[in-house]
Amino acid sequence: MNVQEGFIEVSGGKVWYQLHNSESKKTPVIILHGGPGSSHYSLQGLKVLADERPVILYDQLGCGKSDRPKDKSLWTIERFVEELGQIRQALSLDHLHILGHSWGTTLAAAYLLTQPVGVKSVIFSSPCLSAPLWAEDQERNRMLLPNDIQATLRECEENGSTDSEAYKKATAEFNNRFVCRLDPMPEFLKHGAQYKNPEVYNIMWGPSEFHVTGNLKNFDCTARLNEIDIPALYTCGLYDEATPQSTEYFSKLTPNAKLHIFQNSAHMPYLEEEEEYLKVIRTFLNSVE
Numbered sequence: 001m002n003v004q005e006g007f008i009e010v011s012g013g014k015v016w017y018q019l020h021n022s023e024s025k026k027t028p029v030i031i032l033h034g035g036p037g038s039s040h041y042s043l044q045g046l047k048v049l050a051d052e053r054p055v056i057l058y059d060q061l062g063c064g065k066s067d068r069p070k071d072k073s074l075w076t077i078e079r080f081v082e083e084l085g086q087i088r089q090a091l092s093l094d095h096l097h098i099l100g101h102s103w104g105t106t107l108a109a110a111y112l113l114t115q116p117v118g119v120k121s122v123i124f125s126s127p128c129l130s131a132p133l134w135a136e137d138q139e140r141n142r143m144l145l146p147n148d149i150q151a152t153l154r155e156c157e158e159n160g161s162t163d164s165e166a167y168k169k170a171t172a173e174f175n176n177r178f179v180c181r182l183d184p185m186p187e188f189l190k191h192g193a194q195y196k197n198p199e200v201y202n203i204m205w206g207p208s209e210f211h212v213t214g215n216l217k218n219f220d221c222t223a224r225l226n227e228i229d230i231p232a233l234y235t236c237g238l239y240d241e242a243t244p245q246s247t248e249y250f251s252k253l254t255p256n257a258k259l260h261i262f263q264n265s266a267h268m269p270y271l272e273e274e275e276e277y278l279k280v281i282r283t284f285l286n287s288v289e
Contacts, residue, residue: 001020001021001050001051002020002021002022002023003018003019004018004019005018005019007066008058008086008090008091009086010061010086010087011074011079011082011083012067012069012071012074012079013066013067013068013069014066014067015058015059015060015061015066015083015087016058016059016064016066017056017057017058017059017087017091018040018047018056018057018058019054019056019091020047020050020054020056020057021050021051021053021054021055022054024050024052024053026052026053026054026289027053027095027097027120027285027288027289028054028055028093028095028096028097029053029054029056029097029099029285030055030056030058030084030088030093030096030097030098030099031046031055031056031057031058031099031100031101031104032060032084032098032099032100032101032104032105032107032108033059033060033103033104034101034102034103034104034126035060035063035102035103035104035200035201035204035205036060036063036075036103036200036201036204036205036216037060037062037063037196037197037198037200037201037204038063038103038195038196038201039059039060039063039064039065039192039195039196040057040058040059040064041192041195042189042192042268042270042271043057043270044057045270045271045274046099046270046281048278049278049281049282052282052285052286056087056091056093058087059195060080060083061074061079061080061083062074062197062199063195063196063197063200064195068197072203075199075200076215077106077107077110077204077215077216077219080107081107081111081114084107084111085111085114085116088116093118094118095119095120096119096120097119097121097122097123097285097288098111098112098119098122098123099122099123099125099281100122100123100124100127101126101270102126102242102267103128103204103205104125105124105126105127105129106127106128106129106216108122108124109124109127109129109221109225109228110219110221112227112228112230113221113224113227113228115227120230120231120288121230121231121233121284121288122228122230122231122232122233123232123233123235123281123284124232124234124235124247124250125235125236125269125270126235126237126240126241126247126267126268126269127234127236127242127246127247127250128242129220129225129250130219130221130222130246130250131212131216131218131219131220132217132218132220133220133222133246134212134241134242134246135210135212135217137242137243137246138209138210139210141174141210141243142174144177145170145173145174149173149174152166152169153167153171153174153211156170157207157211162207162211167207167208171208171209174208174209175209177239178209178239178240178241178266178267179209179241179266179267179268180268180271180272181239181266181272182268182272186271201214202214203215204216209241210241222249222250222253225250225253225254226253226255228254228255229255229256230256231256231257231258231287231288232251232254232256232257232258233257233258233259233280233284234247234250234251234254234257234258234259234260235259235260235261235269235277235280236261236262236267236269237261237262237264237265237266237268237269237272237273238261238262238263238264238265239265239266240265240266240267240269241266241267242267247259247261258284260280262276262277262280265277
C-alpha cells in the first residue's frame with residue numbers, strides 16, 4: 001500500500017501530512033486530531049482504515065512534525081478552519097469523510113458550518129461542541145475524585161499554581177479515570193508528549209482538560225447542529241470526559257445522526273477498545289460510501 005508524505009503551505013507555516021492508499025477509488029477520510037496542539041500521534045493506528053480507502057493524517061500547525069511559529073495570534077479556531085480548507089485544496093480532496101476526535105470535533109463542526117462542498121459524512125469522536133457544557137461536565141466528573149485530589153486542584157487553580165507538580169499529579173488522577181483507563185498506560189503514549197505544544201493548548205483551552213480559560217471557552221455550536229445534515233456518527237466512551245449524556249444530546253440535535261457508546265472506554269476508545277472502535281468506524285463509513 002502506497003504512502004505519500006510531505007508538507008503543505010498553510011496560513012502561518014507548513015503542516016506535515018501523510019496520505020495512505022491514494023490509489024483507492026473510495027472516498028478518503030481525513031483525521032482531525034485532538035488538543036489543540038496534541039498532534040496525530042495517538043491516532044496513528046487509524047491508518048489501518050487505509051485497507052479500504054485513502055486515509056489522511058496530519059499535524060495541525062504548531063504541533064507534531066509541523067512548523068511551530070511563535071506568532072500567538074495564529075492560535076484561533078478560524079485559522080484552523082482555514083487550514084483544513086487549504087489542506088483539502090492541496091490534496092485535491094473534492095469528496096471526503098471527516099473524523100474528528102475531541103478538539104478535532106470542535107474543528108470539524110466549525111468547518112462544516114462554513115458549508116463546504118463535498119463532505120460526505122462526519123464522525124464526532126468524543127465530541128466537544130460546547131465548551132461551557134464541557135466545563136459543567138468536568139465539574140461533575142471532578143466531584144467523583146477523592147476529596148484530597150479535588151482540594152489540590154481547587155487550591156492550585158485559585159492561587160495560580162497550575163504549573164506545579166501537585167497540580168500535575170492531581171490532573172493525572174483525573175486522566176486515569178476519564179481520559180484513558182488502560183493500566184498500565186501504553187508505553188508508546190508516553191513518547192507522544194514530545195509532539196505536543198502546551199502553548200497552543202494553553203492559549204486556546206487552558207491549563208487542563210477541566211479548567212477552561214482559553215479563547216475557546218465560549219465556543220458553543222449546539223444551536224446550529226441542525227444545519228449539519230450529512231450522515232453523522234457520534235461516539236464516546238462510557239467513562240469519557242465527553243460524557244455519554246452530552247454526546248447523546250448533540251446527536252439528537254443533528255438531523256441525520258447515529259450514536260455509539262463504547263462500554264469499556266474513557267476518552268480514547270480507539271486505544272482502549274481498538275478492535276471495536278475500528279469496526280464501528282468502518283461500518284459507518286461503508287454505509288455512506
